[in-house]
Amino acid sequence: ELERLSNLVGKPSENHPLHNSGLLSLDPVQDKTPLYSQLLQAYKWSNKLQYHTSLASGLLNQQSLKRSANQMGVSAKRRPKAQPTTLVLPPHYIDDVINRIDRMFPEMSIHLSRPNGTSAMLLVTLGKVLKVIVVMRSLFIDRTIVKGFHENVYTEDGKLDIWSKSNYQVFQKVTDHATTALLHYQLPQMPDVVVRSFMTWLRSYMKLFQAPCQRCGKFLQDGLPPTWRDFRTLEAFHDTCRQ
């Protein structure tokens, strides 16, 4: 008799369009456990996800095809040429470029050192206003930190401190702007021009505390002097006045 009953129970489940999960909807305790509705939602969600991924993969495939095609064509020719000239430069050439810049600006003194291998580190002292630590990779500037003229730029063991920031808000702001300038002055074919234009821009901070803002005409805004220098005209602006 048990066999007869079990046959009766087994048959309707096979006919159901959602197969075994469809039985969940027949469960009388559905009001208490929202299992069935959750199941339906999960099903819809995974359906949508599949649809979107197929669209996205279609789009990405188009793009990646183009880019890889570009790389194929260009990298083979340009890479071996461009990289050796800009990334691997002899140290005496770098010394030479830095020396020339040092002589160009009398109010700026540049001290070059190589504490860790071939990468040069510059300590730039601008008048009696500020000091800048410049970390170079070949002739590319990797990182700059601006500090006050009387702030300590060395760690306890006498090395240049390239990690800690200035104690003063003004110089923290100028550090941010200097980092922006690094990204702005880019010319991979002529790295010495980049360093020179960066230093020219940096030199405009000589009058950090003396120049009023070119837009609002005031010295202070939120307690800070005009910390921004325009990349082309080198005019002084407050951070919020420059737009």
Add this chain to the structure above:
Amino acid sequence: MGVTCVSQMPVAEGKSVQQTVEILTRKLELLGAEKQGTFCVDCETYHTAASTMGSQGQAAKLMYVMHNSEYPLSCFALFENGPCLIADANFDILMVKLKGFFQNAKGNKIESRGTRYQYCDFLVKVGTVTMGPSARGISVEVEYCPCVVATDCWNLVMEFMQSFMGSHAPGIPSVFSNKHDSIYSPADTIVQYMELFNKIRKQQQVPVAGIR
């Protein structure tokens, strides 16, 4: 250590010293300055003793021995218009030993005490100047910490002082104009305090009614 300007704020009409200080500090707090404890600058006066004076009958010189809570380990000794000596704090004990040459003018001790505020890179110290038991005036010290050349940032400091002192912002201190492009030192601050204290000493005592 940055460039510092010390000035005197006149007591507002119909107000006591205390009330004027409160008005000033409230303005600073509205500006966004944060309170950072207290400060104190004191000054003791010494006469050159009669026995050490030359036969030419020169006038007795005054020497000032001052302390500044910003430099707690130092002691400043200076003549008017003369050199300023920066020594360790136990210089005071040495002065006791030099009694034969320099005599302490008792009751001439003058000091300024008050609250220290920080606003961005500025340090502002508003103090009550007291001589003996009576309050004689208000001192306002503004320090712009990132800069070391006084004439470079004077306009900037001036603009800041005007923002909370209004028309009472001072003119350029005389120590600034003598410095040209050289680096500002803590001794220049102490000289400004000495000049301020001397000015206040000479002033008429504030009417007693104005003091609480």
